[in-house]
Amino acid sequence: MLSLKNIYYHPSTAEKPILRDLCLKFKTGKITIVRGPSGSGKTTLVEIISGLSGYQKGEITWLNKTLNARQRRWLCGLVFQFPERYFLGLSVAQELRLGHKRLTTEELISTLTKVGLINLDLKKPPESLSGGQQRRLAIAVQLLRSPKVLLLDEPTAGLDWSVRKGIIELIAKLKDKQTILIVTHEPELFKNLNTDNYKLHNGQLIPQ
Template identity: 35%
Template sequence: MLDGGSKMASFVSTFDRPRLWGMLEPPISSAPISNSRLNLSRNQALSINCDHSCLEVRDVSYKPPGTQLSLLNSVSFSLPEKSFGLIFGRSGSGKTTLLQLLAGLSQPTSGSIYIQKYGTDGNPCQSPEPLTPERVGIVFQFPERYFVADNVLDEVTFGWPRQRGDLQLKEHLSLRLQRAIKWVGLSGISLDKDPHSLSGGYKRRLALAIQLVQIPDLLILDEPLAGLDWKARADVVQLLKHLKKELTVLVVSHDLRELASLVDRSWRMEMGGFLKEESILA
């Protein structure tokens, strides 16, 4: 049996299920490119100077099909890239519903969700881009309930289409896999290990690694500390502290005290699906 390192090394030559998260280069047009078109492209590229981007949610409402009850009402907020946002509030207020809309699992009845890039002057420098499901990673409460594979490697790579790719693509996938496992602190775990045999904290790490392989624009976590003992909770908080340096993170949680030191922006969801900005004390 291969150990974790050997199995990872053999991944490039044996794995044939790459998931195409926009990693393939776009098709190259065979049409000739004129000098005027080339100069125009260069001038456009030089004129765009974007400093940062934000997740923007504007006037989002949601009414389940066939019902008259709105679960969310005119929700609006923004979250800059590489920052940590926290949504809290009573159970049943609509927090998880909002996360499902952000992840593309449901569609808003009205309103918009997009990524907006801004220049150094604070003004938009490009047209807003839709937040597509491919750009979002989501980890639900008790994610281990959704594990389906017999070992860690197969769990992380489960769902990648069976498609034979070239060596360069496989190497790219392997590097992303290694980076995700390193980010969440799973490097010391055998990739042959049964995911269900891991401790609660390591199950959360594995669930995060599954989402981080694609390096999402937005990482969403629903109650990431739920059901963990104090040591695992502290470990997950430290992990989130590291991840916010690399990604935009949005968390729904009741555990305000333990997460307060990480929070850049916070909102309370009130009953009826109304969201308002509210600071929490670290």
């Protein structure tokens, strides 16, 4: 499983460390929830785990093997809080096929089915989709990479209740296939899932 040990991160532009001696072990079959207010370091945490950012001290391991940033990028799929800012394709189909030269129609249909987008018009531009559809599309893009770890940054933020419910149900279906970490300021939305809960405070994780 994925494990973080004594992670320390202090950017030169910050007065104090964002993460300090942070430790976390993910458990099989459980979704890990990390809550905290804006500015507490939640997004920094998922960017470090995913290999998009580095850290000064500590160790990140998968199955007891230490991972470098490149290895973490292969291991993890990261869905940002505002996924529409990161879409590159001119259409939904193009977005899904980016980096997948040999993607089959069967694989595409299977992934869209998993995220509840099977009836979506693939010719539409991603930015024309609703907020909920954009989140589902972003998750589909990551699932096509077959990540072992799925990192979700505020997956329900800015969505109305009916759409939130659908995203939560989708996450519940995925937890048996991927190790999932959700960082959120709305942990109560996930209370019916099998979760381990932490609060990010002063750069450390406090069990809740």
